[in-house]
Amino acid sequence: MKYLNYILIVIGAFIAMYAKTNANQNQYILIGGIVVLMIGIYRVAKTVPSKREREDIENNNDDAV
Structure with a gap:
C-alpha cells in the first residue's frame, strides 16, 4: 500500500x-x-x-523508564 502512494506521485508528476x-x-x-x-x-x-505526537510519545517513554 505504501508503494501505491509513491506510484501516484510519480504518475501525477509525469502527467503534469x-x-x-x-x-x-x-x-x-x-x-x-x-x-x-x-x-x-x-x-x-x-x-x-x-x-507534537512524536514528542508526546518520547516523553511518555522517558517517564516509564
Missing part, C-alpha cells in the same frame, strides 16, 4: 509534466495530473506522525 510540454496545453490533463500528484502527497503525509 507531459501536459505542460505540449504546444497545445490540455488544461484538463494538467489538472488531472496535479490532482493525482496531490492525492499521493496527501496519502504519504497522512502516515507521517506530527512533531
Whole structure:
C-alpha cells in the first residue's frame, strides 16, 4: 500500500509534466495530473506522525523508564 502512494506521485508528476510540454496545453490533463500528484502527497503525509505526537510519545517513554 505504501508503494501505491509513491506510484501516484510519480504518475501525477509525469502527467503534469507531459501536459505542460505540449504546444497545445490540455488544461484538463494538467489538472488531472496535479490532482493525482496531490492525492499521493496527501496519502504519504497522512502516515507521517506530527512533531507534537512524536514528542508526546518520547516523553511518555522517558517517564516509564
